[in-house]
Structure formats: C-alpha cells, structure tokens
Amino acid sequence: MQQLSIYNTLSRQKEVFKPLHQGRVGLYVCGPTVYGDPHLGHARPAITFDILFRYLSRLGYKVRYVRNITDVGHLENDADEGEDKIAKKARLEELEPMEVVQYYLNRYHKAMEALRVLPPSIEPHASGHIIEQIRMVQKILDNGYAYVSKGSVYFDVEKYNKSHHYGKLSGRNIEDMLSATRSLEGQDEKKNAMDFALWKKASPEHIMRWPSPWSDGFPGWHIECTAMGTRYLGEEFDIHGGGMDLLFPHHECEIAQSVAALNKESVRYWMHNNMITINGQKMGKSLGNFITLEEFFNGSHPMLTQAYAPMTIRFFILQAHYRSTVDFSNEALQASEKGYSRLMDIYSRLQELEPAETSTVNLSDLRQKCFDAMNDDLNTPVVISHLFEAGKAVNSIFDGNAAISAGDLKELREVFALFVSEILGLDPSTASQDNAKAEAERAAYKAVVDLLLELRLEAKANKDWAQADKIRKQLAELGFKVMDTKEGFDWKWSAP
C-alpha cells in the first residue's frame, strides 16, 4: 500500500492524501482559454496533472478528472471595460465565436495527444454551463455576499472578509491589498476595487451573451470553475489544480464563491504547478514570449535551433519537479533529448536481455524506490534518476558484464513498464502510431538491415574493411546507426 503525500498550497506543506470518499478521487484542473495556439506553458499543468491522474489511477482510485474549457467570460486587459476575449478574436477573424473555440480546442487536443496527455474524464465548456453559473450567482446574492449594480453582479469582498479570510490561499489580507490596489478608472459600478464580477452586463456590440435575471450578459471570470466543479464533483471534492499564476485572484475567488454559495470550502487540496521560464522570465501570453507547441514540434520558431519531439518536451518537463520553475533553453532541451533517447535504449535493451541462473545485480528495491519518489509529492525527477541508475545495470548485463535471473528480469521489466510507460507516460515503442501494416513493414525493413549487416560481418571476417565501412557509411546516411558488439552488431534508426 502506497502512501501519497502532496503539497497543499492551503497549508503550505506536504500532507498525506486522504480521499473524501474511500476509493474515489475528484480532481478539478483549470484548463485552457481557447483563443490561441497552445504553447509550452500549457504543457506544464497538462503533464503535471496527467501524472497525478495516472498515478492516482494506478494506486487503485477511481478518479474523476474534470478539466474545463474556458470559452466565455474572460475579459480583455481593460478589465471591466473590455469585451469578451473570444468575441473580440471572432470579430477580428470574422468567425463565429464557437468556430474559434472549436478550432483552437482541436489544436489543443492534438498537441495534448502528441504529448501523451490522457484526456480527462469530463471536459466541460463554460459556455455549456451558463445555467449552473447563474444559479450559483443567485445563491451568492441570496446569501448576501453580492450586489447588483447596473445589470452586473459583483462579489462583496469586504463583507465576505468580515466573517471569512479573503486571501487565505495566497497569503494575503484585505488591508494590504487595499493599500496596494491601483485606482483603475471606470470602476464606479463596484463598491470596492477588490470586488470581482460574478455576472457582467453585455455592451450592445458584445456578441456572446445570455439572458439572466440581471441583464443580457455573460458570467464573471471565476464563477465557471466553482459552478462546474460543484456540478461534476460535488459541493466538496478532493483536489483542485492549476498554474501558480491562477493562485490569485482566480483560486482565491473560487474559495470565496463556494463559501458564499454553499457555506463550505469545496476544495481539500490545492495544487499548483510552477511556471516555465524563458531567459529567466515567465513564458506567457501577456509577455508575448511564448513558443507554441507546434513550433517546438517542427522547429519553426526563430529561437529554436532544431525541432523537438513531443516526448522530448514531456521528458524535459518531467525532469524537473512540478513546483520548481523550469527554464527553457535549446541546450537544456537537447540534453533532455539525448537523455530520453538513452532511457528508451535502456528500455528496449531490457526486452532483449537473456536471463541467467543467478543475478549479479541487485535491483530488488527499485520498485519501492520509484514509488517512494512518486509518493513524495510526485517527484518525477527522482523516479527518472532511479530508472537511469537501473539502466546502468541493464547495459552491463547487455554487454555481458553482469547477469540477471529470470525472476529478477521479469520484475525489472514490470517496473520499467509501470513507471516509464504507465505512470510517466513516456512512449517506449519505437514508433507511436502502430497498426498491423506498419508493423509488418517495419519488420521487413529490419530484416533487410540485418541482412546487410550480416554481409558486412562477412566482409569483416574477410578483412575487407573497405566493403565493411562502405555498408556502414551508406546505412549511416540513411539514418541507421550501426554499433558493433561482441556477438555481431546492433543498430538503431533515427531521422538523418
């Protein structure tokens, strides 16, 4: 039985994870706002919580993983005066808002699939849950924590803070914030600068709008997660995740909303992944310094010296702990690419090993060491280090300098399959999209390469080095890397 500890932002320490309902876990993660191509930053939470989802499932929990799609409600820079982001983009491109949503959502899904991020159990759209959001706003109004102003509804932060602590998640207090709040113009609708919108009345040109008791308009920035989390996971659920940049105000507002509407805090464990930086700065939409995932995959961005495979990106992210920032650079990515390739070589060699009578290596504690690392707040870099450590043994056995018994070999293969493939979600197969035909084709060309190398072996036996080198050289030009071994040869292919 494994005991998972996770870092809870609420308590600022690691806590043993205990689910609300035995055997089941409710997990909610803030998903993307689909008005632009997914970039490297989007990969971080997706992969982080994919690992959590996979791991919890592996521990035997029945997990309901909800990751929302924000397709309404977020305002432009000028806060309340702005128009809906989706609507603005739609007008610029003369597309229907839902067309824009669908386009970028498809691209997001495609990128996530390439990164081997499993789809969540439910992927609710904010636009599909307007009724739930209106109901929740009404509840907050009924409970006296909100007020209507010119057709919009605002959360009364000051009132809420009299009986609850607004700022408990992000470690702030209302007094500090009041002194630091900038005086934005055009906020006369609000009683207080800190109050946030629960419902916004739409301006005449605003095309995304829904009827409500207060006005034709759209829901506020934060209510969707509270409404959809409650709808699918209940008034109280286990884990809520997201990027650290959402800690304040988004998640803080979520807590206030659920307390105001339901009279209870919905979330037991708050988890936040750190940012990916570029030149030491956060990679993000607002700074315009982001590189899209597609650009990584095809190497088209000017800052990239080459293309990087999706698995390289995934491995790169997993080599750092999710609560640390990770700095992007070509150098770091290239190191990950080689490291990943090495790990995959180890994995495939492991499948080829022949068992011996007894083992000269001791890897019996590998499984638990990997579990221990995962149990310690999902420490994937340490899991990876254990795998590499075991990889040295694998290579030694492969070279004939060590031996492994049939039982130990079986265990080792199981542990690798479990952690490399199942939990870390890395792809151990040489090609990802398998089908019977491609498999047969691959088998055929493998046989041909083997045949050529048999010929080369003969040439070598005859000391015909010219012939031997010629075969190797020409194969190399086609992308086949030939490696001589004691028994004969080994080879692998990668794009030349």
Added chain:
RNA sequence: GGUUCCUUGACCGAGUGGCUAGGUAACGGUCUGCAAAACCGCUUACGGCGGUUCGAAUCCGCCAGGAACCUCCA
C-alpha cells in the same frame, strides 16, 4: 510598495542537519581493425557574510541578485 518564492558543479536539475541524485557536455581509461554504443573514472558544487550545532547546501539573521502574483495569463 505589499505578498510569496528562488539562487546547487560547464549546462539542466534532485536534495529540508551527517549517508553529498540523475541527465547533458568536456576530458581520461576499458573494449574495438576503425568508429559508435556501453562500462569505469572525472580528484566533494551548493550567491556573500555572520550565527545555531559535535556536524549545514539543508535551520536562523543580514546583505546581494533574480522571479511570480497584486491586471487577462498554464
């Protein structure tokens, strides 16, 4: 200005009081017709200055540098 956090060897990146990960690169060695791969080694790195302690990268204080959030952001 407020809140939170970070600073590890050539590079990336684990590590919350003694056992000093891992990857990448460079270099040396083994193996080998050559090469590649693999294996071994690479001689103790933790921003600075103090303090606590038998003992600190790890705890405390000060200083320096950097970041995130306070506005849409993963």
